[in-house]
Amino acid sequence: MEMTRRRFAAVAAAASSAVAVAAPANPPARLRRKDSYFGFHFDLHPNDKDTALGRDVTEAMIAKVLDRTKPDYIQYDCKGHVGWLGYPSKVSPSAPGMVKDSLALWRKVTAEKGVALYIHFSGVWDSLAVATYPKWARVDAKGKVDDRITSTFGPYVDERMIPQLREVATKYDLDGAWVDGECWATGPDYGAAAAKAFGSPLPKTSKDPKWHEFLEFNRAQFRRYLRHYLNALHESNPGFQVASNWLYTTYVPEKPDLPVDFVSGDYLGNASISTARMEARYLAAIDKPWDLMAWGFQSPRNATVATTHKAPDQLMQEASVVLMQGGGFQVYYTPTRAGYLDDSLIDTMGSISDFCRTRRAICHQCEVVPHAAVLFSGYSLYHTADKLFGGWPGALQAPMRGMLAALIENHIPVDVLPDWKLEAVDSFSLMVVPDWADIGGPVRDALTAWVARGGTLLIVGAENAGLFGGILGAEAQGAAKDEVAWLPGPQMPGTIRGKWQELRVESAQVIGERFPTADFRPGLGVPAATVATHGKGHIACIWGPAGFGFDATHSSALRGWIGSIVRKVWDSPLNTSAPPTVEMAIKRRNGKTILHMANMTGMQVAAEYITEDFIPAVGPFDVSLKMAKAPARVTLEPEGVAVRARFADGVWHGRVEALAIHSALVFD
Numbered sequence: 245m246e247m248t249r250r251r252f253a254a255v256a257a258a259a260s261s262a263v264a265v266a267a268p269a270n271p272p273a274r275l276r277r278k279d280s281y282f283g284f285h286f287d288l289h290p291n292d293k294d295t296a297l298g299r300d301v302t303e304a305m306i307a308k309v310l311d312r313t314k315p316d317y318i319q320y321d322c323k324g325h326v327g328w329l330g331y332p333s334k335v336s337p338s339a340p341g342m343v344k345d346s347l348a349l350w351r352k353v354t355a356e357k358g359v360a361l362y363i364h365f366s367g368v369w370d371s372l373a374v375a376t377y378p379k380w381a382r383v384d385a386k387g388k389v390d391d392r393i394t395s396t397f398g399p400y401v402d403e404r405m406i407p408q409l410r411e412v413a414t415k416y417d418l419d420g421a422w423v424d425g426e427c428w429a430t431g432p433d434y435g436a437a438a439a440k441a442f443g444s445p446l447p448k449t450s451k452d453p454k455w456h457e458f459l460e461f462n463r464a465q466f467r468r469y470l471r472h473y474l475n476a477l478h479e480s481n482p483g484f485q486v487a488s489n490w491l492y493t494t495y496v497p498e499k500p501d502l503p504v505d506f507v508s509g510d511y512l513g514n515a516s517i518s519t520a521r522m523e524a525r526y527l528a529a530i531d532k533p534w535d536l537m538a539w540g541f542q543s544p545r546n547a548t549v550a551t552t553h554k555a556p557d558q559l560m561q562e563a564s565v566v567l568m569q570g571g572g573f574q575v576y577y578t579p580t581r582a583g584y585l586d587d588s589l590i591d592t593m594g595s596i597s598d599f600c601r602t603r604r605a606i607c608h609q610c611e612v613v614p615h616a617a618v619l620f621s622g623y624s625l626y627h628t629a630d631k632l633f634g635g636w637p638g639a640l641q642a643p644m645r646g647m648l649a650a651l652i653e654n655h656i657p658v659d660v661l662p663d664w665k666l667e668a669v670d671s672f673s674l675m676v677v678p679d680w681a682d683i684g685g686p687v688r689d690a691l692t693a694w695v696a697r698g699g700t701l702l703i704v705g706a707e708n709a710g711l712f713g714g715i716l717g718a719e720a721q722g723a724a725k726d727e728v729a730w731l732p733g734p735q736m737p738g739t740i741r742g743k744w745q746e747l748r749v750e751s752a753q754v755i756g757e758r759f760p761t762a763d764f765r766p767g768l769g770v771p772a773a774t775v776a777t778h779g780k781g782h783i784a785c786i787w788g789p790a791g792f793g794f795d796a797t798h799s800s801a802l803r804g805w806i807g808s809i810v811r812k813v814w815d816s817p818l819n820t821s822a823p824p825t826v827e828m829a830i831k832r833r834n835g836k837t838i839l840h841m842a843n844m845t846g847m848q849v850a851a852e853y854i855t856e857d858f859i860p861a862v863g864p865f866d867v868s869l870k871m872a873k874a875p876a877r878v879t880l881e882p883e884g885v886a887v888r889a890r891f892a893d894g895v896w897h898g899r900v901e902a903l904a905i906h907s908a909l910v911f912d
Contacts (some may be wrong), residue, residue, distance in 0.1 A: 271355050300580065317362055317574075328372055331415075333411060346583050362419055382394060385434055396430065421484070423488045497663075524536060527571055537576050559596050561905055602882045607833075615673060616674040618660055650794045675701050679706075702814075720746070730758065734800075740790060744788040754774055755784065
């Protein structure tokens, strides 16, 4: 600890003569985050073992990055989870191995070129703060002082975090901060302040009384912590824009009512496109400026093997599923510990930037055209997960991811509707409720009323079937049983194992059967899916874990079976002969209908195959889209190629000759 104090004193002394970074005399205008589209994120998480921070950062290198990639913003390193600051500070310890002030150089050049500069800053997670002041730490259920996470009940936010952010924002004329290590890092707090506020005894497991009340108590405190520091920063630095990483995504599935300026999250790992496609559709519904960050590198399953940079095509593919939903996109790279970015990496960054920027006019801030939606149940997660916020255990989200993927692969134009936004349900004609553990009575009642008004509802899973009861036109026979269901497919059969409900069909129509073995002769199957009339609408049910099963297998047979159920109860406005690897989305921008098409062929899914550098083009394929009137002109963008087509009986029919990674049909 004494060594830490001496190092802090030395760096603070060096910083005492530092002055605020001067802005250019006539700087170009910098975009606000709400208008920004594309950027890069660099962080290093400075620590006390560093010896060369900033050594190789030069104005020429930064200019090369900005000139080649032309980003709207850069997010650069400031404070990582370790807690040491990456700039010379007067308010708390800076990393002792600082050779050069990288942040000052990045600010100087970005300001000269009209590029916004944000910082990466770790919030709740600050290992140095809790090592220095253990009373600032969160306490876990066993009474152990956390060696990483601060308590949102304690003085850390006022005595360290806010002073740090105010200092760096002012000193470098920053545009904002991307605050990391927040919702996903925090946990239930058993410290004295929390115990006093909640009242003892504090529940420690889900079996204890008031467990979910205690979790919500901690969530409420996290919201107070956020509101406090956001208001403090906006008061002292009115132009400073802040996001708390993963806040108001599926990690915190709540109505956005805290004063964050934008919403963002970094997605990583195997099959990261599955994460991005769900998050992007969710964020498209929240009515806040948003972006998603792809990691530019990938880690193998074997931890002894080093990470590897992703190939450009792989990142273009990941960008496509974000951009086609209207959001912004950024890529995360780590420079060397000395801050150097190699020319080869800059070239890669430039090619990704070229891909994204040429699509800005057809992608950025495009609007949802509602047709079908999958329900995202924050209620289910908050009432069944033994944690405050996401990332949620995989099994809890598997039904959602599985049903969404099945619909996308069947070319259903599908969005995500959070349960807190159910007032928007009337704009959709099809709602799909995956096999969530518990969507709650109020959501059930709202959806039931919507069906009566004329909607089509597809519910999945035995638990959901039990919630909707008598209006399904079928009666459950006993408890759901763990069984293997064989389902006939277009080529080969598929299977789903899980809880299937036996039933007696009354007024419903059977639209799908399951079989106990791979013997599909007539008379051997039992009802697996039904549809019934309710008021002016229809309610269909798959009486087993279809979402969970598809997430686990992505079986072509299950895809075809689920798709056949959907199309038996709902008339899609979109039909195509494209392969299932083509992801489609109907959007509107500047009054024009836009059909986005992204080629997910060869998307990375396995830990033993962490990069993909070849994505074969697909096509030709036909596309049919219902429209109110014939378009005057249709072009394939960004290629600018006119598309020959015909229009008959309210349907546009055209052909796409080839799809590389992402293109869109723009209807004038």
